[in-house]
Amino acid sequence: MIDFVQKHLPILIVVLPLLAGLGALFVGRRHQPWMLALATTWTVFGLTIALLTRVLRDGTVEYAIGGWAPPWGIALRVDAVNAFILLIVAGIAAVTTVFARRSIAAEVPDYRWRFFYSAWLLCFTGLLGITITGDAFNLYVLLEISSLSTYTLIALGMGKDRRALTAAFRYLVLGTVGATFILLGIGHLYMMTGTLNMADLAVRLHDLHDNRVVLTAFAFMTVGLGLKVALFPLHMWLPNAYTYAPSVVTAFLAATATKVGAYMAYRFMFTIFGRTFTEGQFTVDIFLITFSCIAIVFASFVAIRQNHIKRLLAYSSVAQIGYIVLGMGLHNPDGLTGSIVHVFNHAITKGGLFLALGAIVYRLGDVTVGEFQGIGRRMPLTAAAIVVGGLSLVGVPLTAGFISKWYLIQGCIESGRWVVAIVVLGGSVLAVVYVWRLVELAYFTAPSQPEVEVREAPLSLLIPTWLLIGATVWFGIDATFTASTARTAAETLLGVIP
Amino acid sequence: MSPLVIALVIPAAGALLIGLAGRWPNLRETVTMVTAGTLFAVVASLAADVLGGGRPTASLVEVVPGIELALAAEPLGMIYALVAGFLWIFNSIYSFGYMRTGNEKKQTRFYICFAIAIGSALGIAFSANLFTLFVFYEVMTFSTFPLVTHKGTPAAVRAGRIYLGILLFTSTCLLLLAIIWTYVATGTVDFKAGGILAGVVTPGVAATLFVLFILGTGKCAVMPFHFWLPNAMVAPTPVSALLHAVAVVKAGxxxxxxxxxxxxxxxxxxxxxxxxxxxxxxxxxxxxASLVAMTRDNLKALLAYSTVGQLSYIVLAACMGSRLAIEGGAMHIAMHAFGKITLFFCAGAIYVAHHKTEISQMKGIGRTMPVTLFCFAIGSLSIIGLPPFGGAWSKWFLALGALESEHVALLVVFLVSSFLNVAYLMPIVIRAFFVAPDEGTWDKGVQEAPIACLLPIVVTSIGCVALFLFPDLVYSFASRIP
Amino acid sequence: MIVDLPPALLLIAGALVVPFLRGPLRAAWMVGVAVAALVNFVGVEHGTHWQVGVFGYTLELGRVDKLGYLFGLLFHIAALLAVIYSLHVKDTVQQVAALAYAGSAIGAVTAGDWITLFVWWELLALTSVFLVWAGRSEKTYAAGVRYLLVNIASGLLLLAGILFRTNDGGSLSIEPMLLGDTASVLIFLAIGIKCAFPLAHGWVIDAYPRATPTGTVFLSAFTTKAAVYLLARVFPGAEPLIWIGLVMASFPIFYAVIENDLRRVLSYSMINQVGFMVVGIGIGTPLAIDGAVAHAFADVIFKGLLFMAMGAVLMRTGTANGTDLGGLYKSMPWTTGFCLVGAASISAFPLFSAFVTKSMILSAALAEHHYLVWWVLLFASAGVLEHAGIKIPYFAFFAHDSGKRPKEAPWNMLVAMAIGSVLCIVIGSFPSLLYGLLPYEPMLHGHAYTPYDATHVVTQMQLLLFAILAVWWLMKAGIYPPEERKINLDVDRLYRALARGFWWIVTVPLAHLGKAIDSAVLERIPARVVAFAGFAHAEERAHRGWVTGASVLIALILLVGYLLVYYLSG
Amino acid sequence: MHSNDHTPPPNDDGTRHFFDDPVKTRWFFRIFFVLCAVALAFDVLDLIGVGYHKETHLGAEKVPGFYGIYGFAGIVALVIVAKGLRKVVARDEAYDDR
Incomplete structure (x- = not known):
């Protein structure tokens, strides 16, 4: 049994949730789908840990589906980069699924629960698949699976607010444009190279790095990926999607969807396009850096004045995505390490924060400024989670956010980009402004409806919230695991490690 | 466990126990006292070790590969640690008197944050590298925020914003940048006698880094990053006393x-x-700062600006490139701490006993609070730097350092500042004792603050004299700074 | 020496006990301390005592040589007199401050190194200022602050000088120095302020008349004389001192003639007398130094005596203004008598103290061919007679009867004045007692200096008697200016004007500037940030209606843009 | 010295103080003038070389009655200059309070 699992570890990670996702429709109507989801996500989480351990120990793991060796068969190829992302996605899924039961019970009518968990698991499958696959076209297919299920998940927020539907629709339109651009990019590449296997693509593109068709593909990919990761100015689908989706969906998406987008970007930019990306006189890095700097500043400013806390954090996500992309743009080991480690750190931070908001929604029905007032006294543990998570967003030492910032600035200084370093640091200061607004609301204002008695959130919500928030502290104090894994991943991407 | 680690664990454990004992004020206060006493004993034993030539180190955790949270004791840090540890004891006693008499709310939170702040002060004092230093620096900023905003009034919230805004802005945008830059340039963040930049970077880069470091340390309150300090005076006086005269600003x-x-x-x-x-x-x-202090009528505001000025004495000591000045600056950490905490204690005692905050209301108050005002005089003279009070020695070394490094202008700055200090500090005492009060005030005879407030005042002012008579208490450390 | 402690500490320790005693016990204690200190000091051995090491410096807490011994003895005597004089005072602050002040002065003249001196120098200022503040009014408060600031400024200059000296590798030991380098100039100026050099003399005439009746007696004894001591120790023979001293000896007499406040007259007189000493030090020959030092000795006592008399008048009548006094000899005969002894002493009548001291300076000036100096000093001597010898006793005790019939001064004041008077006469009549204490053997043209020879007595009497005659004639002729209720502008008012100007600058334009900066940093910049955040927020919201389309459009534009750029650069 | 025109009334016990008694005052001044004359007389003795020799260092000192003249002239000059000074520097007592 263990041997079997060991041998088929990569494919199990995709197959298990896929089967469970289909199965969720049939296992029952009440909490059974949730239990299935719970079991699946935690199992997959365990598998991803095993996979990452193996990758870090033995190097890249290749798996050919059905035994057909690439480039003819479909291959799964796991190196430090995607093993790390897999771990993040599975970990977040595992924790948020715990949270989902009560939260979804409160926000989604019970007859839709099984659809919800089915979509949830399919989305999970899609994200895992995108990350693990070594085949470009497969990637597109899995991207569509995850996107479609995401639209569904967002739309399920309509039980609380009908605007969830428009948000989902907008995401659908823009997501489809993005996916199409990616497909077009892949198509162009196939046209030039005749292969869809990523490793093969990389080899064949090496000498075609200034070929016009390749460049066209590159342009499509840049924009398509930009839409998927929500890089400014292609971020406009994100705020509403995050705001109106069910709370736990927001947490899950914020922590994983854009991160997988970032992974796709890493993979295409560094592994596949390689020279196209890193060479040439007028390369894309300047655009990445410029747009991410604007994202950091502009989105932070927008966040400051938001009155809906979910939307506030959504804009914060847009800014934080700026950090991730910025690290890519620097393309030196420290900057890229910062980017990758921030994928992890931001995932746990934002995941934890949205979960905490979910706990407030659970008690108060919504999270606007009004609900937030005086929450420090009403729900002390939840509020404390928000404070700690907020500090991590700011990048205060002893929180995970600080580690990412440390590497990013190191990267900036190494490449002599002083202005960018200042923007990164200035972004933290702006983060202080919007985070501190929350703190003041929570602790220094009186509740707007003092007559309503509000109790602390139930443990089933608090525990997952604090798992993630605790992780932000843990990985802020002892970041050797995240930092060294991210470093390995970065060096893999940059070709320092084969 | 290394005593260095113990020195950090004690306040942390103290904070926890204070929280648990929160419902029983007497127990809570006992815990605070025991924590403070134990902590000082540990720090004192460390100090003895350091004087004997020991340089204990301890590593806590490797945060990211190559960078760890690590502690090390050396003479300069010992001065700061000893001062903070010693004064915490008396500040605690003072707090009991102040907070209880004033019926302040949320006293448990107050004592918890205090313990954490002191813990972070020791963390700063014992940092073995820039990273550790930065970590504890930020811990201190956040742990003192609830103290600054203790009253929860709009003014306190505003002060809290300014406090965090400036301290975080400077530490994030400048200090952190400088630390990472140093790391990139030298490959290390560890402190090393003689410096790690020397010979590695060009003087131009070093000068830039130096500016980033010092301005980034917003707790130094070098203008224009001083605004947080006067505004933080909205905090209860024990906070102003220990944190904004000793622990926080001295951290800077x-x-x-x-x-x-x-x-x-x-x-x-x-x-x-x-x-x-x-x-x-x-x-x-x-x-x-001295000129601004002259125009303030609010006693704590005046003291705050006085602190701003005095802090820059030490910044000057750091910047002029003279070993004598470094010794003087190190000594001034202790000298100013004792003087200024006395002054803040007195300001608080006046508030507790008579609810007066403005200097113009204190005409003739010496008749009703003779001990307090007498101690205020001693504190003032020490701040001014006159013998026979401790401040005179540190000023001596600072000024000698200015000459050694050929900064005659700085000598003039020190002297003019002393002169201005006389002009704004002495009148307070003198008006209290020698100007007839308005009709109907202070006619109830001697009415001092509670003994818990008075005792620390007396102790710290005796300290001001003791530091003059026995300067080796500090100098033995200062002279061992490599 | 009985107690093996630096002499200064005896009085200081004594002062610290005072607050814990009451009534007669306190009085007995204070006299006891002063007597004990005096007895102890008389027996002190010459040499360096009580060396202490600190920071690698060696401090000499006590160094007693002939010069220091003379001043030490003088200050002990002055302290005892002043303590007796102020026994009736029931003011702890004054009593503690006075003893500590005397102790500081003794510390200053027995200090062997600059750091120790600096400590006592600052303590002189700190302890004495309370004697001004003890007046306990807004006016004395302000005068005290001014006094303190000036004296602190002196201390800071001294500190700067010492620092320069230390930095140049100079010894910390107090030795004679040449006036020239930065260190010596700074030290010179520091001493100059305490010595009431012209333009720096404002604090004397400002604070002394405002101190308490007993306080001024202490004040007059120590600060300026400690400065004279230090000049004699460090800058003997420094030529600028001659000219500075001449100005000091002459300009105050003009002010003294027209000044109404008799204590202020005495303050001018003090500057004038110190001027003689400064000239003597400037001449720098052994005789001149001896003269200066001896004159300082005499001056402390007779000037103290005069201030005591005026203090008694002030205490009994509540005023020391010439316009409000007169005819007091009728009810205060003893005080009148002692005042006349003081007047005779300061005027240098034969058999009175200044006769045997001041003449040394004049003789030394002649011997060194400083003829101009001699002319001016002779004129100043006549001037002394006018304001201190005649004006003080005349307007206070005689003149037109003010109708005031105050009680005679209390017994302790009378005792102190009596002792002072006796000392004045003893010194004047038996000069060898004082001469034996002088740092050098007083010699003139190879012979031991003798003040009492026929020419000296006759010429001096001629000078003094005709000077009196002149005053008589001027009054008779109605030329002599009557006392008026006026104050006279001097540099002290200039300083006050400057201080007011400084205060205005700080509190009006600078304060406004500060406020502007405050509000800019704390209000306007944050407001801008928030406003921009609002702008960005509104911008985002404005897009909401067409956001989907717009996003697709943006995506297309970006695509085209990227394509162009890639093609162009590829 | 100064005019005793407004003679104050005698004390309760009928005695008069020294300077309230014109006779005593007159005698006081007579003695004073005699003393002045005596002091001047010594210079005459010096001139004729009888019993007194004035030791001088400067030419001016040799002038008979030099010290008397210098003292008298000095005081007159002093007072006149001081009167002039008063015109320049005197102010009302309320000057400081303005």
Whole structure:
């Protein structure tokens, strides 16, 4: 049994949730789908840990589906980069699924629960698949699976607010444009190279790095990926999607969807396009850096004045995505390490924060400024989670956010980009402004409806919230695991490690 | 466990126990006292070790590969640790009197935050590298925020915003940048006697880094980053006393000295005049702060600006590139701490006993609070730097350092500042004792603050004299700074 | 020497006990301390005592040589007199401050190194200022603050000088120095302020008349004389001192003639007398130094005596203004008598103290061919007679009867004045007692200096008697200016004007500037940030209606843009 | 010295103080003038070389009655200059309070 699992570890990670996702429709109507989801996500989480351990120990793991060796068969190829992302996605899924039961019970009518968990698991499958696959076209297919299920998940927020539907629709339109651009990019590449296997693509593109068709593909990919990761100015689908989706969906998406987008970007930019990306006189890095700097500043400013806390954090996500992309743009080991480690750190931070908001929604029905007032006294543990998570967003030492910032600035200084370093640091200061607004609301204002008695959130919500928030502290104090894994991943991407 | 670690664990454990004992004020206060006492005993034993030539180190955790949270004791840090540890004991006693008499709310939170703040002060004092230093620096900022906003009034919230805004802005945008830059340039963040920048980076880069370091340490309150300090005076007086005269602000200037000695290197500074810009800024701060202090009627505001000026003495010590000045600056950490905490204690005692905050209301108050005002006089004279009070010695070394490093203008700054200090501190005492009060005030005879407030005042003012008579208490450490 | 402690500490320790005693016990204690200190000091051995090491410096807490011994003895005597004089005072602050002040002065003249001196120098200022503040009014408060600031400024200059000296590798030991380098100039100026050099003399005439009746007696004894001591020790023979001293000896007499406040007259007189000493030090020959030092000795006592008399008048009548006094000899005969002894002493009548001291300075000036100096000093001597010898006793005790019939001064004041008077006469009549204490053997043209020879007595009497005659004639002729209720502008008012100007600058334009900066940093910049955040927020919201389309459009534009750029650069 | 025109009334016990008694005052001044004359007389003795020799160092000192003249002239000059000074520097007592 263990041997079997060991041998088929990569494919199990995709197959298990896929089967469970289909199965969720049939296992029952009440909490059974949730239990299935719970079991699946935690199992997959365990598998991803095993996979990452193996990758870090033995190097890249290749798996050919059905035994057909690439480039003819479909291959799964796991190196430090995607093993790390897999771990993040599975970990977040595992924790948020715990949270989902009560939260979804409160926000989604019970007859839709099984659809919800089915979509949830399919989305999970899609994200895992995108990350693990070594085949470009497969990637597109899995991207569509995850996107479609995401639209569904967002739309399920309509039980609380009908605007969830428009948000989902907008995401659908823009997501489809993005996916199409990616497909077009892949198509162009196939046209030039005749292969869809990523490793093969990389080899064949090496000498075609200034070929016009390749460049066209590159342009499509840049924009398509930009839409998927929500890089400014292609971020406009994100705020509403995050705001109106069910709370736990927001947490899950914020922590994983854009991160997988970032992974796709890493993979295409560094592994596949390689020279196209890193060479040439007028390369894309300047655009990445410029747009991410604007994202950091502009989105932070927008966040400051938001009155809906979910939307506030959504804009914060847009800014934080700026950090991730910025690290890519620097393309030196420290900057890229910062980017990758921030994928992890931001995932746990934002995941934890949205979960905490979910706990407030659970008690108060919504999270606007009004609900937030005086929450420090009403729900002390939840509020404390928000404070700690907020500090991590700011990048205060002893929180995970600080580690990412440390590497990013190191990267900036190494490449002599002083202005960018200042923007990164200035972004933290702006983060202080919007985070501190929350703190003041929570602790220094009186509740707007003092007559309503509000109790602390139930443990089933608090525990997952604090798992993630605790992780932000843990990985802020002892970041050797995240930092060294991210470093390995970065060096893999940059070709320092084969 | 290394005593260094114990020194950090004690306040942390104290904070926890204080929280648990929160419902029983007497128990809670006992816990605070025991924590403070034990902590000082540990620090004192460390001090003895350091004086004997020991340089204990301890590593806590490797945060990211190559960078760890690590502690090390050395003489400069010992001065700061000893001062903070010693004064915490008496500040605690004072707090009991102040907080209970004033019926302040949320006293448990107050004592918890206090313990954490002191813990972070020790963390700063014992940092073995820039990273650790930065971590504890930020811990201190956040742990003192609830103390500053203790009253929860709109003014307190505003002060809290300014406090965090400036301290976080400077530490994030400047200090952190400088630390990472140093790391990139030298490959290390560890403190090293003689500096880690010397010989590795060009003087131009070193000067820039130096500026970033010092201005980034917003707790130094070098203008224009001083605004947080006067605004933080909205906090209860024990906070102003220990934190904004001793622990927090001294963290800033301690870091300035630490950077000068262990990162940039005094000889490097002297050889290339790396601190010129900073000398100008700090020198201007000294003078301007004194002038502003002259115009304040609110006693705590006046003391705050006085602190701003005095802090820049130590910043100057760090920046002028003279070993004598470094010794003077290190001594001034202790000298100013004792003087200024006395003054804040007195301001608080006046508030507790008579609810007066403005100097113009204190005409003739010496008749009703003779002990308090007498101690205020002693504190003032020590701040001014007159014998026979401790401040005279540190000023001696600072000024001698100014000459040694050929900054005659800074000598003038020190002297003019002393002169201005006389002009704004002495009138307070004199009007209290020698000007007839308005009709109907203070006619109830002697009415001092409670003994818990009075005792610390007396102790710290005796300290001001003791530091003059026995300067080796501090100098034995200062002279061992490498 | 009985107690093996630096002499200064005896009085200081004594002062610290005072607050814990009451009534007669306190009085007995204070006299006891002063007597004990005096007895102890008389027996002190010459040499360096009580060396202490600190920071690698060696401090000499006590160094007693002939010069220091003379001043030490003088200050002990002055302290005892002043303590007796102020026994009736029931003011702890004054009593503690006075003893500590005397102790500081003794510390200053027995200090062997600059750091120790600096400590006592600052303590002189700190302890004495309370004697001004003890007046306990807004006016004395302000005068005290001014006094303190000036004296602190002196201390800071001294500190700067010492620092320069230390930095140049100079010894910390107090030795004679040449006036020239930065250190010496700074030290010179520091001493100059305490010595009431012209333009720096404002604090004397400002604070002394405002101190308490007993306080001024202490004040007059110590600060300026400690400065004279230090000049004699460090700058003997420094030529600028001659000219500075001449100005000091002459300009105050003009002010003294027209000044109404008799204590202020005495303050001018003090500057004038110190001027003689400064000239003597400037001449720098052994005789001149001896003269200066001896004159300081005499001056402390007779000037103290005069201030005591005026203090008694002030205490009994509540005023020391010439316009409000007169005819007091009728009810205060003893005080009148002692005042006349003081007047005779300061005027240098034969058999009175100044006769045997001041003449040394004049003789030394002649011997060194400083003829101009001699002319001016002779004129100043006549001037002394006018304001201190005649004006003080005349307007206070005689003149037109003010109708005031105050009680005679209390017994302790009378005792102190009596002792002072006796000392004045003893010194004047038996000069060898004082001469034996002088740092050098007083010699003139190779012979031991003798003040009492026929020419000296006759010429001096001629000078004094005709000077009196002149005053008589001027009054008779109605030329002599009557006392008026006026104050006279001097540099002290200039300083006050400057201080007011400084205060205005700080509190009006600078304060406004500060406020502007405050509000800019704390209000306007944050407001801008928030405003921009609002702008960005509104911008985002404005897009909401067409956001989907717009996003697609943006995506297309970006695509085209990227394509162009890639093609162009590829 | 100064005019005793407004003679104050005698004390309760009928005695008069020294300077309230014109006779005593007159005698006081007579003695004073005699003393002045005596002091001047010594210079005459010096001139004729009888019993007194004035030791001088400067030419001016040799002038008979030099010290008397210098003292008298000095005081007159002093007072006149001081009167002039008063015109320049005197102010009302309320000057400081303005």
């Amino acid at each position: 200037v301690f870091i300035a000295l630490k950077i000068a000695v262990f990162v940039v290197g005094v000889d490097f500074i002297a050889a290339h005049d790396l601190g010129t810009v900073l000398c100008w800024m700090a020198g201007a701060t000294v003078i301007i």
